[in-house]
Amino acid sequence: MGQTYIKNAYIATMNGTNQVFKNGGVLVEDDRILAVGRVDEALIEPDAEVIRASGKYVLPGLVNTHVHTSQQLGRGLGDDVGLLTWLHERIWPYESSMTAEDSYVSTLLCCLEQIRAGVTSFAEPGGQFVSGMARAVKEIGLRAKLAKSVMDCGDGLPKKWRKTTKEELDKQESDLKKYHNTANGRIQVWFGLRTIFNNSDELITASKELADKYKTGLHMHVAEIKDEVEYAKKTRGATTVAHLEKLGVLDKNFLAVHTVWLTDKEVAMFKKHDVKVSHNPAAAMRVLGFAKIPLMYREGICVSLGTDGAPSSNHMDMVDEMWLTSLIHKGWRLDPTVMKAQEILQMATKNGARALMDEDLYGSLEPGKKADLIIIDPNSASMLPLHDPIANLVTAMHSSNVDSTMCDGKWLMRGRVIKTADEKAIMKEAKERAAAICKKAGIQLPDRFPVTEF
Ligand SMILES: [Zn+2]
Known part of the structure; x- marks a missing residue:
């Protein structure tokens, strides 16, 4: 070279x-x-x-610590709807209708957008096909932590996603054996937990054990919405974070995403266990709420930035996320001095590398x-x-x-x-596949204005 x-x-x-x-x-x-x-x-x-x-x-x-590359072809499917419509009528039917080849093209499109926004490394919390994602990342030249999104319980899951705990653990381990440290070490496989709604305690603790065994990380949506915390209290007898602590999974290789509904005591738990945080301001503003990022940052917790997926925040653009981070906490705290530009730049670079356990490599x-x-x-x-x-x-x-x-x-x-892909060809294929997936999933969005077609 x-x-x-x-x-x-x-x-x-x-x-x-x-x-x-x-x-x-x-x-x-x-x-x-x-x-x-x-x-x-x-x-x-x-x-x-x-x-x-x-x-x-x-x-x-820049390091994007939370991006759903497999959702890129679903951009625009979730605009202006409530969370349950978003999940049950749009995203689950869409994602469960995808093939490994769709996931490959979706990841290519997402990588193009990220390269154009200055990202060199990202963490994918889990689509269904690590194979498709890994192929795309290998070809296009980025660095990534890939995971399968595992689910072994919860209401309303599409039929083909209903898996046992063992099936999900075995699949994660076999993906790891196939793809971990491939593409000159650019690709690593992590363990991915969707949310406490869809993960049994057994799956959570066993995934953590495997992450430790293979010296890799564990990626999970945590305290994302208020209902999640209430659900955890009802079913587990404690809030999401308190319950995860009790299970013994809060640790330095645990990447917690969103972390909106945390008490100050739970922020202290994160600090104690050196949990890493991925803050996704655009997705948060839309439906989730405002995480206590200034407090976490002050406490010395490793806070990094992520874009979330295209149906959640539409812009897979870390430059936009930096800008939003600089604004939303000022407005929420009524204090223009919080979240300074130099702090946000650290979140998007070296904190990202630390969150992905790569601080000696890049950032x-x-x-x-x-x-x-x-x-x-x-x-x-x-x-x-x-x-x-x-x-x-x-x-x-x-x-x-x-x-x-x-x-x-x-x-x-x-x-x-x-330089590493045929951008025009990818965009053409992405449009065709996106339309085909929606057709297969039976998703048809209502027109917003009267349409006359010629
Ligand atoms: Zn997410």
């Missing part, structure tokens, strides 16, 4: 002291970062690819780490001027300012052109 030398850039390293270099360089060799800041010219080989990045930023690739630009980085071109009417360059990355940037995305030392996008 050789060397790439990016010079004269504004570099936000996100290292231990969050050092920034003006007019600095990043030297990449194969899949690793060789030097950052002042780069010794003697290290640069004559045939290195040289990129003059004057006026541009270089940042670590910051440091010699020896994987070359997962992005170049930002701020020269657009919407991002200039740069009075406060770090703040602008959170408060003014759009994903269209992401110029180039590199993962594992390879350009996935260069100058806004996708």
Whole structure:
């Protein structure tokens, strides 16, 4: 692969002291970062690819810690409806009508959107086909934690999803054996729990044991809606978080998503067990509520950011999620000083890497780490001027300012052109498959305006 030398850039390293270099360089060799800041010219080989990045930023690739890649073809199926309609009439029929090939195309489309928004690594909480997702991730070049969404109980599940605890555990383990640490280590398999509504205690504790056994992570939607906490109290005798603690699964390899309905005491439980949090502000604003993110952040809990799935928040765009995070807590707390831009940038980079148990691999630009980085071109009417360059990355940037995305030392996008996939062909196939899945699932959305077709 050789060397790439990016010079004269504004570099936000996100290292231990969050050092920034003006007019600095990043030297990449194969899949690793060789030097950052002042780069010794003697290290640069004559045939290195040289990129003059004057006026541009270089940042670590963004980390999306919660994205349902298999739901990408379902974007728009859940707009303006209540949660039960969303789940029972739209998303479950849609997802349960998908094939592994659909999941592959859905994941490709989702990866395209993420690469364009500067993401280099993500965690998928679980579709039904790890095989389809893994194939897409391998081809397109991103880094991912994949999981099967397991369900062994609960009302109203589609027939083909009614599985025993053992079937779900066996499937997770066989997926892990097939795909864990494949694609030069870019793909890892995690264990995925849907929610306490659909997971028995036995499945929860056994999945945690397997995650420990294989030194991998456990991904779960936790205290997502108020009804969930009430349901847990009724069926388990404790709130979701208190019950998970009692089961002994709250731990440093536990990634809790949404975490909206937590008491201060439960926030303290997260801190005690070093639980990782994925905050998804767009999805939260739509139906879930406002998580206590400023408190969690102050307490030193590792809070990261995620987009959730396309039918939940429509934008699989981490740049938008950073912006929303900077706004919603200010409005909710009536305090414009909470959730500062530099904190949000940490959530989207190094906290994301920590949440995915990869802090030694990426999340910051440091010699020896994987070359997962992005170049930002701020020269657009919407991002200039740069009075406060770090703040602008959170408060003014759009994903269209992401110029180039590199993962594992390879350009996935260069100058806004996708290098690892045929974007047009993927979009064409995605449209066809999305329509076919809805037809198969019997989903037909009502027209919002009178339609005349010619
Ligand atoms: Zn989710």
